[in-house]
Amino acid sequence: MSMTERTSRRERLRRATVAEIHAAVRGLLVEKGPAAVTINAVARQVGMSGPALYHYYASHEELVGAVTADFFRELATAMEQACAARADAPVGERILAACRAMRAWAISHPAEFGWIFASPITPSNRRPDSVRHQAAQRFERVLLDLTVELWQTRPFPVPGLADLPASLREQLTAYSATIDGRLPPEAAHVFLSCWTRLYGLLCMEVLHQLDFAYSDLEPVYEECLRDLALTLGLDHPGR
């Protein structure tokens, strides 16, 4: 009986409080914008007074990083679920589903998605062991894993490694190593190109850098997906 509860009562309480804090942060972010997410305001929201929060986080920055990590995880989960819902479909279809899920989450959570980008990644949050970095990496892996599966089951056309500039070749080789060689440098190049276009488009939409021309980027995103499907040699992308 006592053995089954691995988490002590204390720890459960702590977790609950942490969850409440994160919810307060998110609420403030969504309702009053990033600037409203102050230690004091968050503390007030959860019914404690200011400095109490320092028992949970060492600094404002760490709190922000932790919540940002939440958002990354939630986004990654949304993408994974979109895939899981089509577990039997061909990889190509699941890739498109994941990409659409990414934008769907971004659109329905603009404040959260905006925070992921716009909040300057402070040096401490760029450390590989930071919670934020871990969560960001998991997010990135969703599409990477799918692309690896595609590469293994139905390889897409890639440029000759010799055709790439030397500097790029080196960088791609290094990156290929960091993903344990699951994609060779040439394939990594194609993957990164697709990733960059898609993510970049979303990034600009969220940062309102395209407002001067577009009011709704859905068709633009879909066109980008068609292009991506062509590059990866997928069957008809739907829509």
Add this chain to the structure above:
Amino acid sequence: MSMTERTSRRERLRRATVAEIHAAVRGLLVEKGPAAVTINAVARQVGMSGPALYHYYASHEELVGAVTADFFRELATAMEQACAARADAPVGERILAACRAMRAWAISHPAEFGWIFASPITPSNRRPDSVRHQAAQRFERVLLDLTVELWQTRPFPVPGLADLPASLREQLTAYSATIDGRLPPEAAHVFLSCWTRLYGLLCMEVLHQLDFAYSDLEPVYEECLRDLALTLGLDHPGR
């Protein structure tokens, strides 16, 4: 004699002070990061005390917007100069020069370029009559004007308007109108696609969203330019 000096002594002094303030802001931004750009710190730098700055700007936000506008203007000028240096070259070559100048400025002024994006565009700075918006528009026009010239002298291939989704067609038609029809909707679509890819890539580089894979995006950018040249039907893009 008195007629020739359109600007009174007073106004000249004011301009000098404003320039000094902007220089102080920039210095703080570059040396200590965006968070160090506070009203007080800026005032200290120029040798006045805090609230004095409110005689020049109504708020911290307005000051930030004004300096951001400076950056946009400087960036636009750098691109224009790159074109002017090749005034006799074909449009295609000038387009590529402008694009390269854009990245060159971004790389040599990372703090400034980062601020252009990362600083959340507050509602007041999104108003069409804000200094920031004006300067941003001038920046956007550099490549637009070049593309218009290309379109008029050597039209590039465009998709059929009927092939585009209705929603996109409407948006493109509206945008075409805002640029006085200098590009028809189909051509505007191609222009915006190129613009989005290029600007998005730079945006992600500056926001450190690609650090996980690349250490130097120069070859990636050049590849993007080759793609762009192909899309616009330019001759060999060089490099």
Add this chain to the structure above:
DNA sequence: TAGGTTTGCTTAGAGGTATTAAGTAGACCT
């Protein structure tokens, strides 16, 4: 079950921020 430790909070306070208000010295113009 008693004692010490850990946890979660409190208030007080230092030093910073943006911004407003009120007052003053001097330049400018009539």
Add this chain to the structure above:
DNA sequence: AGGTCTACTTAATACCTCTAAGCAAACCTA
């Protein structure tokens, strides 16, 4: 010469992050 405008000043408000010190209750252990 007198009034207005400009550029600044200091004082004050209300907020911010974060540190320090202290207290009560929960927990663990002897």
